[in-house]
Amino acid sequence: MVATRSRREQILAVAAQLFARHGFHGVSIADLGAAVGVSGPALYRHFPGKEALLSELLVGISEHLLAGGQERAAASDDPHEVLAALVDFQAAFALREPELIVVQDRDLANLPPAARRRVRQLQRTYVEIWVDTLRRVHPGLSAGDARVAAHGAFGLLNSTPHAGRSPEAAALLRRMARAALADLDTVAS
Numbered sequence: 001m002v003a004t005r006s007r008r009e010q011i012l013a014v015a016a017q018l019f020a021r022h023g024f025h026g027v028s029i030a031d032l033g034a035a036v037g038v039s040g041p042a043l044y045r046h047f048p049g050k051e052a053l054l055s056e057l058l059v060g061i062s063e064h065l066l067a068g069g070q071e072r073a074a075a076s077d078d079p080h081e082v083l084a085a086l087v088d089f090q091a092a093f094a095l096r097e098p099e100l101i102v103v104q105d106r107d108l109a110n111l112p113p114a115a116r117r118r119v120r121q122l123q124r125t126y127v128e129i130w131v132d133t134l135r136r137v138h139p140g141l142s143a144g145d146a147r148v149a150a151h152g153a154f155g156l157l158n159s160t161p162h163a164g165r166s167p168e169a170a171a172l173l174r175r176m177a178r179a180a181l182a183d184l185d186t187v188a189s
Contacts, residue, residue, distance in 0.1 A: 007036075007046060008046050008047075010036055011032065011036055011043060011046055011047070011053070012053065012056060012057060012060075014032065014035045014036050015027075015032055015053045015054075015057060016057055016097075016099040016100055016103055017035075017099050018031060018032060018035060019054065019057075019099070019102075019103045019106075019107060020098075020099035020100075020102040020103050020106075020161075023106060023107065024050065024054055024103075024106075024107040024110045025110070027050070028040065029041070029043055029044075029049070029050060032050075032053070051110070051111070051112055051115075054103070054107060054110060054111055054115075055111055055112060055115035057100060057103060058100075058103065058104055058107075058108065058111060058115070058119050059115055059118050059119055059122070061097065061100050061104070062118075062119045062122035062123055062126070063122060064093075065090075065093065065122075065123075065126050066122050066125055066126045066129075068089050068093075069086060069089070069126045069129040069130070070129065072085040072086050072089055072129075073086075073129050073132070073133065079133050079136035079137045080137055082133045082136075083133050083134065083137055083178075083181060084178065086129070086130060086133060087153065087157070087174055087177050087178050087181070088174060090153070090154065090157045090158075090177075091157050091160075091170050091171075091173060091174040091177070092170075094157050094158050094159075094160035094161075094170065094173075095160055095165065095167065095170040098160050098161035098165055099161070101158045101160070101161050102161050127147060127150050127151070130146070130150035130153070131143055131146040131147050131150055134146040134149055134150060134181065134184065137181075137182075137184075138184045138185050140185065141184055141185075145184070149180075149181060149184055152180065153177045153180065153181055156173055156176055156177045156180070157173055157174065157177050159173060160173060
């Protein structure tokens with residue numbers, strides 16, 4: 001039996017789609033309400049406003065990514081296995097949630113300051129899981145180079161919204177990220 005989403009989850013999913021398509025400022029409360037089949041003011045029973053919706057979307061996905069990264073890092077003592085699991089996890093996220101990648105890229109600045117700081121803190125912690133793993137795979141790699149490599153992998157994997165949402169495109173991007181991260185010893189400074 002498939003669990004149905006709550007009204008709140010439906011609103012968040014629709015908000016992600018609309019914000020990705022039109023931008024945060026291009027979507028009104030009335031637009032959001034119409035898209036989920038309620039009046040705009042009825043949304044205020046679930047969220048105090050658009051900023052709260054955006055905050056929950058971006059803080060929520062940042063918490064999800066961090067928890068997933070921590071889980072994968074704790075699952076094995078082999079850094080090669082952890083790195084492969086991190087790449088697979090990020091690729092699966094990018095395929096499943098391309099709208100949130102677009103919203104994050106375009107609308108992070110529209111978050112209230114406290115939520116923006118929270119997202120950034122969560123993201124930095126997630127990146128450091130990758131940095132630690134990369135440095136265990138490549139012991140001569142500096143923290144700075146590992147950080148650049150992690151962000152490069154994110155850029156590759158998070159290009160799914162632009163490269164196509166097909167599983168084939170995501171698989172290609174995943175293979176490319178794995179290959180790039182495996183060969184860092186030859187390019188490290």
